[in-house]
Amino acid sequence: METYERLITENEVIRLVILKLECLNFELISKCNTSQTGIDIVLKKGNYRLLIEAKGATSSKKGTPKYGQPFTKSQALVHTSVAIYTAMDLITRHQGEDNYIVGIALPLEKNSIEHVEKVKHVLSKLGIVIFWVNNEKVIIEAPNQEIDLILNYSS
Known part of the structure; x- marks a missing residue:
């Protein structure tokens, strides 16, 4: 997957x-x-709700030491892990409900990609959509054909 190193905040x-x-x-x-x-x-x-947890590649808070600085590999792991945990929590809270999809939105950067690649098979089994984001594009990875059709996208 092609990556872009320009830092993107969670708000972006x-x-x-x-x-x-x-x-x-x-x-x-x-x-x-x-x-x-x-x-x-x-x-x-339509009848579907899409619930997304997002993370950035740098701090969104001006004046903090990490503002504008890339997260380290271990910080990226923490952020990615929190997004995945939150997605699993959303699935648990909405179990028994129909017509909802859970996703995580992460920066399209090497550390986040490496961390997700290690657990992508499990994310797919859980039905979690991955949105890879940089300043130029959003790449959507749907875990199955049914969700792919609901999202109805072309990357």
């Missing part, structure tokens, strides 16, 4: 995923920025 990831999904006829229900708590992105399309 959220904004770009929303733009991509609105182009795919999703309607934004709610979003949170890094100073808010809750599901980062909630959208709907």
Whole structure:
């Protein structure tokens, strides 16, 4: 997978995923920025709700030591792990409900890609959609054909 090293914050990831999904006829229900708590992105399309946890490649908080600096490999692991855990928690909280899809949105950068590659098979089994984001594009990896058809995208 081609990567881009320009750092992208969580707030930028959220904004770009929303733009991509609105182009795919999703309607934004709610979003949170890094100073808010809750599901980062909630959208709907027809009868389906899409719940997404997002992470960035650098801090979104100006004035912090990590603002504008890339996360280390271990920091990227923590952020990726939190996104995956949150996605699994959303699946657990919504079990028994129909018509929802859970996703994670991550920066398209080498550390995040390496961490996800190690568990991608499990993410697929859980039905978790992966949104890879940089400043130029959003790549969507659907875990199965059914979800692929619901998202109705072309990368």
